[in-house]
Amino acid sequence: MVRKLISSLAMVSAGLLLITYMILNGEKLTALSTQWTDYNSGTAAPIASLKLSEDIVYQYRLKTSDILDATGKYQINILPLPEDVFAKTLKAMKTSQLVIGKQATPLSGSTDESALLAMTNDRKIYLVADNMLKPMMTAIWNEQQRLNRFIYCANQELCQSLRISSPDFGPFEGPFSKSDFIVGRRGLPRGRWARGPVTRLDIQSSKKQEVWLQLNLLAVHRDQKISFRGAVSQAQQTDQPSETVMAAGKSLTSAVHIVLLNLEPGTNTLEISFSIWDKPGSSGKNPVGAYITAIGIYGYKQR
Amino acid sequence: MTFLLNGLVFLLVNTAVALSCWRLSNHLLKDHLSLSLRVVATCILSFAHATVVVLLLGVVFRYLNVWSVSLLSLLASLAILVFCSMRQQQVLQSSRQTLSVLFFGRDYFLYLISALFLLQVILLLLKVTWLPAHIWDVFVYHLPPAVEWYQQGFIPAVLETPVNRINGAPLGMTVLAYWFFIFFRDDFLVELPMLLWALTLVPVSIAVMRQSGVSRAWSLKFAVVIFFIPIVLMQAVTSKDHLGLNVGLIAGLLFLAEFIKTRRYPLLPLAAISFGLVMGYKIAAPIHIVTGIAVFTALLWSRQRTLLTTGQHRQVLYKATALSAICLLVVGGYWYLRNLMVYGRLHGAYDTELSEAGMNLGGDSGAVATALSKFKNLEMLQSNVVEFFPRIFDYQNVYGADLVFISGYGPQFAAFGLLALIVALYAFFNPRLRQQPIFLLSSTVTLLFIALMFVNLNANSYRILSFLPMVLIAYAAVQLNDYQLLDKSWVKGLTNSMIVLCIVWSSVTLLAPQYTNLLRLKEFISLDHSSRTSANFTSWFVRPRPSFYRILDAVPVTEPIAHVTYRKSYFAGEVGDDAWTYLYMDRNWQRKIHGLYLSRYFDCQDNGACTIKPTLTTFLKQNNVSLLSSCKINQCLNIKDPSLIEILPGLYFFLGNR
Numbered sequence A: 001m002v003r004k005l006i007s008s009l010a011m012v013s014a015g016l017l018l019i020t021y022m023i024l025n026g027e028k029l030t031a032l033s034t035q036w037t038d039y040n041s042g043t044a045a046p047i048a049s050l051k052l053s054e055d056i057v058y059q060y061r062l063k064t065s066d067i068l069d070a071t072g073k074y075q076i077n078i079l080p081l082p083e084d085v086f087a088k089t090l091k092a093m094k095t096s097q098l099v100i101g102k103q104a105t106p107l108s109g110s111t112d113e114s115a116l117l118a119m120t121n122d123r124k125i126y127l128v129a130d131n132m133l134k135p136m137m138t139a140i141w142n143e144q145q146r147l148n149r150f151i152y153c154a155n156q157e158l159c160q161s162l163r164i165s166s167p168d169f170g171p172f173e174g175p176f177s178k179s180d181f182i183v184g185r186r187g188l189p190r191g192r193w194a195r196g197p198v199t200r201l202d203i204q205s206s207k208k209q210e211v212w213l214q215l216n217l218l219a220v221h222r223d224q225k226i227s228f229r230g231a232v233s234q235a236q237q238t239d240q241p242s243e244t245v246m247a248a249g250k251s252l253t254s255a256v257h258i259v260l261l262n263l264e265p266g267t268n269t270l271e272i273s274f275s276i277w278d279k280p281g282s283s284g285k286n287p288v289g290a291y292i293t294a295i296g297i298y299g300y301k302q303r
Numbered sequence B: 001m002t003f004l005l006n007g008l009v010f011l012l013v014n015t016a017v018a019l020s021c022w023r024l025s026n027h028l029l030k031d032h033l034s035l036s037l038r039v040v041a042t043c044i045l046s047f048a049h050a051t052v053v054v055l056l057l058g059v060v061f062r063y064l065n066v067w068s069v070s071l072l073s074l075l076a077s078l079a080i081l082v083f084c085s086m087r088q089q090q091v092l093q094s095s096r097q098t099l100s101v102l103f104f105g106r107d108y109f110l111y112l113i114s115a116l117f118l119l120q121v122i123l124l125l126l127k128v129t130w131l132p133a134h135i136w137d138v139f140v141y142h143l144p145p146a147v148e149w150y151q152q153g154f155i156p157a158v159l160e161t162p163v164n165r166i167n168g169a170p171l172g173m174t175v176l177a178y179w180f181f182i183f184f185r186d187d188f189l190v191e192l193p194m195l196l197w198a199l200t201l202v203p204v205s206i207a208v209m210r211q212s213g214v215s216r217a218w219s220l221k222f223a224v225v226i227f228f229i230p231i232v233l234m235q236a237v238t239s240k241d242h243l244g245l246n247v248g249l250i251a252g253l254l255f256l257a258e259f260i261k262t263r264r265y266p267l268l269p270l271a272a273i274s275f276g277l278v279m280g281y282k283i284a285a286p287i288h289i290v291t292g293i294a295v296f297t298a299l300l301w302s303r304q305r306t307l308l309t310t311g312q313h314r315q316v317l318y319k320a321t322a323l324s325a326i327c328l329l330v331v332g333g334y335w336y337l338r339n340l341m342v343y344g345r346l347h348g349a350y351d352t353e354l355s356e357a358g359m360n361l362g363g364d365s366g367a368v369a370t371a372l373s374k375f376k377n378l379e380m381l382q383s384n385v386v387e388f389f390p391r392i393f394d395y396q397n398v399y400g401a402d403l404v405f406i407s408g409y410g411p412q413f414a415a416f417g418l419l420a421l422i423v424a425l426y427a428f429f430n431p432r433l434r435q436q437p438i439f440l441l442s443s444t445v446t447l448l449f450i451a452l453m454f455v456n457l458n459a460n461s462y463r464i465l466s467f468l469p470m471v472l473i474a475y476a477a478v479q480l481n482d483y484q485l486l487d488k489s490w491v492k493g494l495t496n497s498m499i500v501l502c503i504v505w506s507s508v509t510l511l512a513p514q515y516t517n518l519l520r521l522k523e524f525i526s527l528d529h530s531s532r533t534s535a536n537f538t539s540w541f542v543r544p545r546p547s548f549y550r551i552l553d554a555v556p557v558t559e560p561i562a563h564v565t566y567r568k569s570y571f572a573g574e575v576g577d578d579a580w581t582y583l584y585m586d587r588n589w590q591r592k593i594h595g596l597y598l599s600r601y602f603d604c605q606d607n608g609a610c611t612i613k614p615t616l617t618t619f620l621k622q623n624n625v626s627l628l629s630s631c632k633i634n635q636c637l638n639i640k641d642p643s644l645i646e647i648l649p650g651l652y653f654f655l656g657n658r
Helices: A002-024 A027-041 A083-091 A134-147 A156-160 B002-029 B035-060 B066-083 B088-104 B108-130 B136-142 B144-152 B172-182 B192-211 B216-227 B230-235 B242-262 B267-279 B285-303 B305-309 B311-332 B334-343 B367-374 B378-393 B410-427 B439-453 B467-482 B489-509 B518-526 B547-554 B614-622
Strands: A047-052 A055-061 A075-081 A096-100 A103-109 A115-119 A123-129 A151-153 A162-165 A192-195 A198-205 A209-219 A226-230 A232-237 A244-247 A250-263 A266-274 A288-299 B561-565 B593-597 B602-604 B609-612 B627-629 B644-648 B651-654
Touching: A002 B378, A002 B410, A002 B489, A027 B489, A027 B518, A047 A075, A047 A083, A055 A083, A075 A083, A075 A134, A075 B547, A083 A115, A083 A123, A096 A123, A115 A134, A123 A134, A134 B547, A134 B644, A134 B651, A151 A156, A156 A162, A156 A288, A162 A288, A192 A198, A198 A250, A209 A266, A226 A232, A226 A250, A250 A266, A266 A288, B002 B035, B002 B066, B002 B267, B035 B066, B035 B088, B035 B172, B035 B192, B035 B242, B035 B267, B035 B311, B066 B172, B088 B216, B108 B192, B108 B216, B108 B489, B136 B144, B136 B172, B144 B172, B172 B192, B172 B242, B192 B216, B192 B230, B192 B242, B192 B467, B216 B230, B216 B410, B216 B467, B216 B489, B230 B242, B230 B489, B242 B267, B242 B285, B242 B439, B242 B467, B267 B285, B267 B311, B285 B305, B285 B439, B305 B311, B311 B334, B378 B410, B378 B439, B410 B439, B410 B467, B410 B489, B439 B467, B547 B644, B593 B614, B609 B614
Parallel strands: A075 A123, A151 A288, B561 B593, B561 B627
Antiparallel strands: A047 A055, A047 A096, A096 A103, A103 A115, A115 A123, A162 A198, A192 A288, A198 A266, A209 A250, A209 A288, A226 A266, A232 A250, A244 A250, B602 B609, B627 B651, B644 B651
C-alpha cells in the first residue's frame, strides 16, 4: 500500500516538476517568435549573372556585405571571377552586364584594368580575377579612404586655418548594414554620437574670421530643439523636410543646422544644447543628443 | 564528377568499416541476444577503427592522405570480414522481435515518438551538412589541428601554435573530424562525428534499459527522450567532444555491467575500447574512467567474487584485463604518451605560461598534489549545490552549454531525472537496488557528478556533465518498470504524454541555429557552397565583429594569412591564448594560416596600439604573407607602420611582398 502510494506520488511529482520547468521557461517560447520573425524578414541571396553579349558566363550568389561606402547607401561586394572569365569580360566590357534579378547593370573598368565595377541601386560590386589579391584590396581600401571624411571645408585655405575638436564626441561609427547582428548599430550611417544634453565644440582658429558651420545630424527625437551658445552670431535650421530613419534601434530624425560663427584667433567654444536627449548610443556610456554625420565649413561669403 | 568519385570512395570505405565492425561485434558477442548491445559494439568499434587508422598513418607512418586512409581501412575491414564468423540466426531472431514490437505493437505513442525522432535526425543532418562550424572552441582548437595535419600530410607530435591547449589536449574527436574531411577534402562533414555519437546514445540507452528488464517499446521511447536532451541536440551539431566523452563512458560502463551480469570476457576489451575513445577526447577523462573502474571493481567483488578468488577464473580475468589495457592504450594512449615524451608530463602544454612549440614550459612541481587538492574545494562544491536547481530548471539566464541561457538538461531531466537522482542516492543503501545492472552506471555517474562539483564551476560546466541526465533518465525508466508502474494505464498515459511533451519542447526551442544572425540565415542557406563558411556564418555575442570576416571567402585560397595571438587581454571578453584561427580557413583547408605570438613581432601599449618589430617584416617576407589580421577573437589591435596598409579595421595588407 505504502509502495503504491509512493509510486503514485512520484508520478504526480514528475508531472508537476515538468509543468514547473515549462512555466519557468515560458519566455523561451516568446524568444521563438522573435527568432521566427527575424528569420522570415530575411531574403535569399540574389543571383548575380554575368552576361557577355547574351551569354551568361558566370553566376554567383551575392551576400549582404558588412562593408558599406561612405554614404552608407551602397554595400561593397567583391565578386571573384575565374581568371579566364575575368579576361574575357575585360575585353568585352562594353557589351557586358551584371544582371541581378531583373536589373541589368553595365560594367565600368578601373584605370589599371585590374577590377570592374557594377553599380546597382544599393551595391557597388567589384569584379576581380579570383587569383588576384591586390585589386580586391585596392578596391576596398579606396572605399574605406572616403569614410574618413567627417569635416568638409569649402576650400583648403579655410581648412588649414581651423581645427575642430570635441571632448563630447564619441568614436567614429558606421556605416552599418540594416541587417547588422547588433540591433544598436543597424542602419547607422557613418558619424559620431554627440553627448546630451550639451556638446562642446572647440574651434581653433589661426585668425579672426567669420565662417558658416553646417551640422548634418540625426536627432534622437522629432521634436528635439537645438540651441547654440558661444562664438555664434546667427543660427538657423534649414527648412528642408526632415526624414525619420530607423537606425541604431532608435527612430532618428535627420536635420541640418547652420550657424554663423565669429571666430577670434585661438580657441573658440561653441556649445550645442539639445532639448531632448536619450540613453547611450551603440557605443559609450554617456547620454546622447544627436548623431552627427558631417560638419561643413564655409567662408562667410561662400554660402 | 569529382564529388561523385569522392562520394563513392567515402561510401565504400565507411560501409566496409561498418560491416566489418558489425561482424566483429557479433563474433565477440557470439550467442548474446541483445541487438542493441551489438549495435553499440559496432558503433564503438567503428569509431575506434577510424581513430586508430588515422593515428597509425599520421603518427607512425607519417603518410596521411585519402588514399592511405582508404587502403588501410579497406585492408583491415577485409581481414575482419574474412577471419571473423557470425551467427546470422540469432541476429535475425533478435531483429525480428524488435521489428515486430515496433511495427505491430499498435503503440501509437511509439509511432509518434519514432516519427519525431526521425524528423529530428533529418534536421540535425541538414544542420551538420549545410551549416558550418560555429562554436568558439572549435575555431580555436578542435579543428585547426586537423587543418595542419591535412596540410602537412602527417600528425606532428607538437604543432607550431600559440594556443597552449592544442599541445596538451587529447584530440580524438579532431581525428574523427579529419576522417570525415579527407574523403571529400571539404569540411561539410566535420561535425558528423558528434552527431554519430549522439545517435549512438540511442542504442546505448536502449541496451542500458533492456539490460535491467525494461521492455523494448519503453526502452525505445525513453532512449528517444534521452536523445532529445537539449545538451545532446546542441552538441550534435558541433565539432566538440563532450558527447563522445559521455556516451563513450556510458557505453564502457554498459559493457562492464553486462560483464558482471554474464561473465562474458570479450565485453572487457569492448569496454576498454570505449574508455580508450573517451581518454582520447578530454584530458580530464581519466577521472571518469577511474571512477567507473572503481565502482566496477567493488561490484565485481560483491557479486562475482569467484572470478577474483578462484585460480582458474582469476587467470582468465587477468588475461582479459591485460588485453583490455592494451586496447585502451592503442585507442586512447597516444596523446598521453606524446605528452610524456615531449613535455615529460601527462598534461603536456596545459597550464603553462608560454608554450610555443613546447618551449619555455612552466614549472610542474606538485602537479598531482595540486590536482588532488582541488577535490577539497568545499567552496566550489557549495556554489555548485546552490546553483543546482537554477541550472536544472534553466530559470537564471546566465548559463550556457554552447547555447545561451540553457544549462542543457532540459524538461526531461526536471521530470524524470530529479526523482531518479533521489532513488540513485538511496540505492547506495538499498541491497535490492544495488543488484540492478544499471546500478553500476547510476552510482558511477552520481559519484562522478559529485566529484566534478569540487573542481568544475563555470557557466558552461554542465555540458561536460551531460552523463548525468543521460543515465538518470534511463534509471527512471528502470525504476518505473521495476515498480511495475508502466503497466498501469494512467501511468502509461502520463509517461507517454510527458515524453512527447519533452521531445516537442526540446525540439522546438532548439530549432533555430545558434550564434548566427537570423536576419541573414535565409541568405546564408542560399549562398554558394564555397561561401557557406564559418566566417560568413558566425556572430558570437553582442559585440563588434570584424567586418573583414565576411570578405574572406573572396580572398584567393593561395593567399596565406597571419594573425596575432597573445595571452594578455587588451579587450573585454578575450580569453587566454584563444585565437579564432578557423575563421580564416576556406572550406577545403587550402589556405596557410600563421599565428604570430605578439611579443615576438609587436610592441603594444595597453590601449591596443601597436608598432611592429623588424622580425615581423622578415617573417612576412619569408612566408610570402600579404594579409595580416590583428584580431585575436573579435576585436582588433591597431597597428601603425608604413609597410602595413589598413584595408579594413583589423585587416592589413603588407606592402613588402609587392
